Amino acid sequence: MPLRDVEGQGRAIEALLRALRGGRLHHAYLFAGPDGVGKGLTAWATAQALLCTQPRDDGDACAACAACLRVAERQHPDLHVVERLEKSGGGLERSIKIDQVRALQRALSFKSFEGARRVVLILEPESMNPSTANALLKTLEEPGPGTHFVLVCASPQLLLPTILSRCQRVQFAPLTRELVQRHLAAQAGLDADAAALLAGLAEGSIGKGLVLVKSDVLAQREALIARVDDPEGLRHVPALLDLAEQLAKAKDDLPLVFHLLRTWYRDLLLVQNGLPIEALVHRDLAANLQQRATQLRPQDVMARIDLINETEDALARMANTRLSLETMLLRLVGAAPRRLSA
Ligand SMILES: [Zn+2]
Missing domain, CATH: 1.20.272 (Zinc Finger, Delta Prime; domain 3)
Incomplete structure (x- = not known):
């Protein structure tokens, strides 16, 4: 999904597109805001825009070239995703492990595969313990040319100040009730009354609304x-x-x-x-x-x-x-x- 299709986060999207158009992208972004409001979608869309081989004039991805399709399928060799892993018995690990950060460092020590840029998405960096966070900090301090980080985080207050200070923060707001209602009706097959009630309780988060459905x-x-x-x-x-x-x-x-x-x-x-x-x-x-x-x-x-x-x-x-x-x-x-x- 390209940036232009992310709903309800106009200010954040416009700021990112402006930076992409002007070639002034910061090397590390922190996407901060509640869960379920589009931070993750925007992070993937940013990766697509950075790695797209035929970007549009407005800076956004074309969403059709081979690079865009590979990002959408998580198959692009210059896209690295660091997130909590699945446990063998189901569910997710409690935190990102230090071995994952070390593996990232090894991968970044080689040249990029396809072009000048590499993108690292770090989902829930607040789950890292201090030693893992410190290992990541080294990578953030010396990213190497053309490497862009996007940290996707619902609780930035839990991040090390040294990590926070190296990232440009993009704030994601809660979504409007109307938008949440429309998505809940479509995604969970709810009637208008049920969707309206859940949207009112979901505090601007589609993710929270979908949990409430169950x-x-x-x-x-x-x-x-x-x-x-x-x-x-x-x-x-x-x-x-x-x-x-x-x-x-x-x-x-x-x-x-x-x-x-x-x-x-x-x-x-x-x-x-x-x-x-x-x-x-x-x-x-x-x-x-x-x-x-x-x-x-x-x-x-x-x-x-x-x-x-x-x-x-x-x-x-x-x-x-x-x-x-x-x-x-x-x-x-x-x-x-x-x-x-x-
Ligand atoms: Zn493209």
Whole structure:
């Protein structure tokens, strides 16, 4: 896929095309931004543009020459990809290994095969341990003529400062909800309502949306919200204690549970401030939101959002999961100290 076909990242793409047109490409780029917004696609497209033998006037790849096709098939001899390897038992290794970086260094010590340029894509460089990162740093410092690096990274704060300082950063923004919705509908075969809900929860990431498609938590969304945000929530206390126990055992689901609750209360605030239904994540439950918005004061809604955030932070600091969840759920329905009204 050439750069012109990458959707939703106009600023990043235009900056890269400008550099390609002017022949002023930096020797190392860091593509930074959330997962699932097009950093990887753009990295492959940049490799194609660099290795294309018949580039267009705008600097982009032709997407038709032999070099372009070989990049698309990962078969180009001057394209080196360093990424977490597959484990023999399935799944990926936790990190890029130092042997992979050494193999790259050996490959780069030879002349390029086809032309003046070589491209190295490093996916998830933040997974490297410090000694591997230091080995990579040597290569970044002495890249050799015509060698271009693209580091694709969702968490640049985890990279060594010495690596960061050698890269030109290109920031990738979250995608618009409309774009995510369109891709989810097409890629996962969802109807418009389901795609709209998931796009609202996906925080601008097609990748995150595709993970959500497979989640069971979403099917329980209405039941979860009905229990947790009920003016007569005290009657649910036994059920909420059961829920805390279940959730404590299914830790992988917790980020989505927090996210569902947080977006629910954020929607309530939006309704209270008169924003249109289209702005809501849970727009399919707009009638419930509108009714609830008349029952809670905005400061009570904000206190609930704070409570959800505080609980999530506490769990990140290894607090007792079940106890923290019980406390949060009981406080949300007003059945525990630091009572929230209604
Ligand atoms: Zn080409």
